[in-house]
Amino acid sequence: MVNKVWIKGFRNLVEQVVTLHPRVTVVLGPNNQGKTNFLEAVYFLMTGKSPAKAQSDMMVSILLPKAQLGLSVVGFGEDKKLYIDLLRDGTKRIQWDGEFVKTHRTVMGVLAVQYWSADVLWLFQESPSFRRDFLDLFCERYFAEFSGFDRRYQSILKQKNSLLGMMSVDMKMLELLNQQLAQVGSELVRFRNLAIGMMMEKVTPYLASYFPNQGDDICVEYAFSGFLNGVSVDEYGAKLLQLLTEKRSKEVMVRQSLYGPHRDDFVVKVGDMPMVGYYSRGMTRIFALLMTFSQLLLLGSDQKRVSVLLLDDAFAELDLAKKKALMSDFSEYAQVVYTTVLEEDRELSDDLSLYRVAAGRIELCG
Amino acid sequence: MEEQNPLTGVIEQLTKLPSIGQKSAQRLAFFFLSLSKAEVNQFAKILVETRENIKYCTTCFNISFTPQCMVCCDFERNQSILCVVAQPKEIFAIERTHEFKGLYHVLGGLISPIDGMQPDMLRISELILRIKSGQFKEVILALNPTVEGETTALYLASCLKGCPISITKLAYGLPVGADIDYADDMTLQKALSGRRTFE
């Protein structure tokens, strides 16, 4: 587990060491005191990235030339320590277990982390590209070959869009690019569907308790662009090529690639109904949280990695009983760090560390 | 009056070379000064002469001083097997492996709509003419395993449909996206000897 986190020169946070609880750490305080910054620091330590894709000059304190972060992991026979120096220009120096490393690859082989804010509901509200990114980010981390196929697909797509932008489109060329799109695209679709299947397998055991009587009816459906729904993953490549051939003149007319994995989506359904609209915001939020949790299970505890779940007010609008149930389920497999403005969240678990945050200082209570 | 650095002109020219920055250019400029006048003359003369006299082989479009390149003039080579490449530099890479003893055809690029490279800008009709002569039994498409290389290979294969020849392509152990002229000789040798039929 992650034991201690050391922070210096990171955003508004004062230099300090915070000890994480083995199960649940609650950080309580009003807004703009440093709660989110603390989670960002932990996420940055574990991945080398900001969860909000913030620029590095924003993350380094205005008072110091660089930010310095560290954490200790215990429970590997021996302790391991991770240190990162972050300069304002984005330069990073990573030291893991006494050695300098170039990237986070080795670190991420041992540590797994997920970050979610109250925006977890976006999984239902945002555009399809948000959901695709959610799925693809997981696929990239879980399947070694995924990013290669993804890059290839993007380059074919770029060539195709250039071709479609020309005054007169060479139809033979279009067909050759479509062939390659269908071939590589079907690999992407295969991985994405595999990912959805694996995620749902992890989510299913929890459904009965959170969605009484209807747990069995909940499913996630991959939504193919271009009315290819119902097509099996195995026949997808051929069907997509057929569709692209049929819709050639339409794509030439609008000068854009209209169909393929880059336009796909997924839908959460209860029976035949989309979950949004069927359930309250609170219930859909629970499902979104379970989906992100399933990814952490697959990337984390399943692979014997130390798992940390960073939740930035992500239980907003839920009643205390539901929050306690989620916290108990999550903390069984991951160390949860939860930030909140609500006093009642002190009772999220019988066994937790409570910190209060004010003006960049995070202090242990009681 | 502002004093001018006497090496400015040379440095300016040298920085035009790939991966030569100001510092390296300055180092090279001083190196030229350390040479004798005769050596510098020889250097410049060869550079100019090569540029003046280099042509494309009228058969395969390899670089050559004569209308027919060294490969095309060599009748010891297997005249029934043709290797299609994008650029002359790839002939040099393949020749280094000593794995291939046939003839070449240089397309002059790869199809890439993004870069405005269209099929009619490549030497494809010349290739088809050569193949239609019936001289060749096998055509190897030795194109980079990039989207552009793959698209060009597919395009050529569709143009050559119906010709009584076997079309093969390199068996890439090369990471997808790698360049032929960056591949080490061993990898390229394996890619050539393990070539497989193009489907």
Ligand SMILES: [Zn+2]
């Ligand atoms: Zn020649």
